[in-house]
Each structure stands twice: as C-alpha cells, then as structure tokens.
Amino acid sequence: MRRINYTFIIKWGLLILTLFFWITPGMSQEDRIIMNHEELGIHSRPLVIFPHNDHEGLTECIRCHHDYDEYMTNIGGDEGKCSDCHQATPGSNPINLTKAIHIQCKSCHMKSAKTNVNKGPVMCGQCHIR
Amino acid sequence: MVDTVELNKLLDEYDSARIKTWLNICSRCGLCAEGCFYFLSHNRDPKLSPAYKVKKTLGEMYRKRVKADDRFFKECYEILWFQCTLCKRCSLYCPFGIDIASMMSIARNICMSQGVSPERLIEFTENSRKSGNHMGLPSEELIEVCEWMVEETEDEYRGVTIPIDKQGAKYMYTINPREVVFYPQDIGNAAVIFSIAEENWTIPSFGWDCTNLPMFAGDRAMAAKSVDNVYKKAQELDAEKILITECGHAYRSLAFEGPYMTGQSDGKPPVDVIHYVQLIDEYLKEGRLKIDPEKIIKEPITYQDPCNVSRNGGLWEEARNIINYLAEDFRDMTPNRDHNHCCGGGGGIMPMGPDFKPGRMKAGRIKAEQIRETGAKIVIAPCHNCFDQIQDLGEKYELDIKVFSFKELLLETMIIPEKFKPDGKANEKD
Amino acid sequence: MYDLITGPLLWFSFIVCIGGVIIRLVYLFSLSRVKDRVLYNHADAGWGLRSLFHWLIPFAGSAMRMQPVFTFMGFVFHLSLLSVPLFLSAHNILWDENFGISLWSMPDRLADILSAVTIISGLFLFLRRLSRPEVRILSEVRDYILIIITILPFITGFLAYRQWGPYETIFIMHVLSGEMLLILIPFSKLSHMILFFFTRLFIGFEMGGRRGARSW
C-alpha cells in the first residue's frame, strides 16, 4: 500500500499556485502574496502567504518598500521585490533576503504583540504554515 | 554514640573539589559494576555495584551529615570492609574516571573516627602505634630472625649476610612483619639474592614494616606515622632507595599514598621507593643474576597481577620480563595486567581474621576461575595477601596449584656462582 | 508570551547556564588549589590526554566494549544532543537575526532525523535505567526526570517543526523546556558536559602521572 505524500502535494500545489499568480498580469498588488523568491531556491520551509492588503493600512508603503540614501535616510523605493536589493546571500547589501524579510515582518509583529492588539505572527510555524 | 563534631570536621576536611565533582556528576550509568569482582562473583548483585557502595557510604555521609546514626555506621562497616578491597578496578570502568576506591578509603577513615572498623585492624593499628610494626614485634626479634636466617643459608651458600642499619646502602629493604613471624625463609631468600647480586643493602632495625594496615583500618594519623617511620629511617640511614618486599599494598602506601599522608608538597616520597619486581627485573636484565637453562620451569605457570603492583603501580611488564627468564610455559590470565581481578584478599581483608574468610572465598571465585582457565600449575604472586588468598582459593576450589613468590622461584632456578657455593659441596647440590 | 520567553527568559537562562558553569568552575578551581594538590603534582599532558581520548572515542575504553549497545546508544545520543541545538537552521536563523552571528546550519531533514535519533536513544537510556538492576538501584527519581527533561526540547521541537498538535502551545513548551535544560546544566549532573574533561584529566594524572598506569 502506498502512502499519500501530503507534503509533496501541498508543496507542488503551492508552487503551481504561485506560478499561476505570477503569470497573471495585473496581479502585482494582489490581496495575498505567496512569498516565493526563486533566489532562495527550493524552500526548506512551507511558503508564506503574506496578506498584503491587510498590511497596507497598517503603515506607509515606504516603511516596507524602502530605499536609503547615503545618510541612511529612507527615501522610499519603488514597490518592487525585496530581492531587487537584498540578495539571497549577503552581497552588495549587507542584509540577506531571508533575514531582511524576517526582521521586517517580525519586528513589527513583536511590537504589535506587545500592545496586544491584533497580534501578527511571530513563531515560525505561524507564517510557514504546513 | 556518633561523635558529630568529629564527623563534621572530617567531612569538611575531605570535601575537596574532587569529591564534590565526583559525587555530583556520577551519572549513575552502572558501568563501574562491570569492573567489580564482588559484583561479578555474586551473580551481579546490584547492591555490590561500586557506585551503589559509594552512594550508601560516603554519599550518605555527606547527605546526612549530623543525622548519621550508629545503625548507619554499622551498614557502612559491612559495605566498606566486607564488600570492597579498594582494588580500584572500577575507576577503569567509569566513563568519567571517578576514583571510587579513594572515596571508599575516605569513608573508611570517617568510620574509623567513630570507632567503627574491623577489630583485628584496630588491633594491628595499636600494635603499630606501640612498636612501629603491625605485629608488635620488638627490634630484637627481627634481628634474631635475621641472624637465624643467615645461619640457615650456610648449608647451601657461602657468604650470605644481612646487614642491619648499615649507613649509605643503596637499598633499605623493608618487609612485611608476617615474614618475620610466618615466613622467615622469605628474609633468608632475599638475603641470598642480594648477596649473590653483590648488592649494597640493609634491613633497618626500626621502620622496617613496609605494610600499612592502619591505612586500611582508616586511621589516617597512624597510617601517616607508619609511612613516616620508613621515610625517616631511610633518610637517617642515608639510603638511596627504599625497597619493598613482595607486597602489594606496601607499594601503594609508601610510593603513592604515603607522600600525601606525610604532607610531601610535591606528592613524591622523600626517598625513592621501588618494588621487588623492579629489582629482580633489573638484576636479570643486567645479568647480575643468571638463570640456569637446565632449571627453567617447564610446568605451566601463571602470574597474579597484584592490584597495587600492576593496576595501581604500573609494574605489569616487569613481572612478565622476569617470568620470561624463569619459565617456558607462561599462561597469562584473562583479563590481566592493569585489568586483572583482585584476588579477593586486598584492602586489609586478609589479616582481618576468620570471620572474613567465607566472604573472601566467595569473592575469590572469579580469581579461582581465572586460574583454572589457564590450566597453570604454578601461580606467582609477588604480594603476601595475594599469596595467602590464592593458596586458600587453591584448597577451596581444588585448583591443584602451587603458589610461589618470585624469590622462591628465583632461588630454584638461578645459577649460584662458584664463590657462593659452600666448600666441597659445589657439585653435589641438586 | 513569545517575546517574554524568547526575550528576558532566554537571556536569563543563558546567563544562569554560562554564569553558573563559570562560577562553579572558579569555585572548584580555587578549592582544588587548597585541597587537591594531587591534581597539580602529577599533571602530565600525555597521560591526561590519553585518558581523555580513550573515553571520547567509541569503544576505546574497555568498559565500553563490555556493553556495546549502551555505548553505541550513548554516543549517538550525545552527538545528536549536542549537534542539533547548535547547528539547527532554525536556531541559527534566530541567532543571526538577534546577534548577527550564526554557526554552520545543517539541513532540516538531517536535523529531523537526528532529533528522532536523540529521542529514541534517550528513551533507550531511560529504559535501560529501568531494566538493568545495577542501574536501577542507583537511580533516583531525579535521574528519570532529568532524562525526560533532556529529550523534552527534542520531542517538542520535532512536533513543532512538523506542526503536529497545537502548534503555539508546543512551540512555547519547546522554548520553555529548552530553557529549563539550560538552567539545569550547572546545577545537576548535566554539568558533566564540562566537568567530564576535568575528572578524566585527573584520573589520567592520578593513574598515569602518579603511578605510571593506565586509566582506561
């Protein structure tokens, strides 16, 4: 008897799902972004679904979509991908992609966890849901 | 009544970094049991595992402190003297290298401070206090025995002497008081060997008892005194080295424990201490004694590594070298060398009297089986306790063996140079 | 909850663990200067190291050959016990995010296997303790509890990684049990992870440096 490999199905399912979103034009500000930077190769953790829409009201766009001038002042970036500037392994930008994303997401979620209203997820498995 | 003041004082005194660490980190894995011949000879009775014995004695002492009562010390007595010979084999089986036997010794010392110790050992300790040797013999008796032994040799050898209290000798030869009383010929044998090797040696008239039964009784002050007697005498006689007869625990006492008992800051004896097997090994290697090829022993022969000579003295190869010269068919026991099993007569149990004999015989089963397996007919035991115990084992387990010391076998096999042969008997002898 | 247990409480356990071990070592060291002259008088690097390595290498010590299954399980247990928390990628991600330092990370799949191995070998040790008379007689309640506490972070970590069971609760239990383990290191027999090296060196000196004999 063969056992059904759920992880396998979910992984590929998600991958196909993502690809589907990718190739869909005009979907760049979609509600829920399935985060899957190809720079990170085959993901070791389940993919994260980022509810972009829910976050838009929480802070200004440039908090997340940032860029810094030589004085480290946030001059705002274009609303592109984090990987435009943060490489999978620290390159010209000292902060690697995973770390950049983790820090940005978690630092805010930690703050919101402190004020205890509308907690954002902080534990690995709350974002990387199997 | 328990003397809590003394108890606490001693517990504090012994509470070293080692003890603290050992008692704390023992992970109770039970491997030490594999090393213990009491455990093995009693069908793996868990109560005989070394860690358990420490736990029930020293461990409890530190845990209970003043709450220890007479009943507790009674239990300790059973464990410390009936179930352990301080052979130290368990340390070789402990992953952490915990020195279990040292803790047992300390527990003995603490028991002794409460007056709990085998009667006979206490008696011997008192003898040592009074006379400087555990048999309570006066110097005159030793000297008489020496003279008598010199006479005895005259039939077979010429020019054998026993110098007493000679200044500046290379070896100050110290002996076990048992020799004086029960085996005087051992002294005679030693004299023959020394004379033929043309050694510069002497027997002191005091401080000649190399054994240390107060150490096994747990009387640390008296144990220190016993060692000190020997060291002092050696220094007084300006001897180069202290030589120990074929005795195991004497070597442990004088060479290793003694320096600490007497507070030598470098941990070494003030005068070098060597064991008889080292001496013979040296003589044979240097050719000062020669073995007669005609007389080499043909019977199967095995060797009892005394714990305090081999495992705790590092002298296992010396003995094997000697046997190589003496015998043809040497069959080592398994396990051997530093992993040998205690014969069951160590830790002071041998002289503790008949009460202890059944226990000795039971524990000695392992040794008896080891010997039987070799098929040897001769067992060499360079230790008085091993010697006596194995003799007892031989009878009890019907092993059909003869036990010898190295001296005896050497005398039977070595070449007597012409000048040491008595006149006219040169060719008659054997 | 998360920020409390991964913040102040985590700091607290690291400080207790490392500080506790250091204080203990300093105390034992200064005590030994007074009471353990034996340790210094016979110090001998050769004997000490041989004593050490004969018990760090599987089956080099004679007792290890007498109980091969236990030895094998013991070694496997210790290796995975040490390597998983140090080289787990999740742990290293946290180190990296918080301190910018991280060790080499092992693949999650390997970590998963090793965690299972730790749990299984830990259970083996537990059962051995129960079933071998000479070990059972030595064991106290705390010995059983300690081995459970030791594998608890592995059980909870393993469950959390696979998100089996109530994830948040298990995650919190994981962090708490890990911290408990850290805190217990200096106060329990777990301190053998450091003191082992000293007792082994000591017996090497004692048997070899002092007596010229082996200790393995």
Ligand code: HEM
């Ligand atoms: C020394 C104690 C600890 C040990 C032995 C330990 C061990 C483990 C193990 C075995 C896993 C599961 C790995 C797998 O199955 O792939 C794991 C996961 C994890 N541990 Fe620990 N851990 C310890 C302490 C901590 C602490 C104090 C934290 C707190 C920050 C922590 C955070 C994590 C996280 C975040 C994961 C990933 C869980 C997930 O994937 O959802 N660990 N740990």
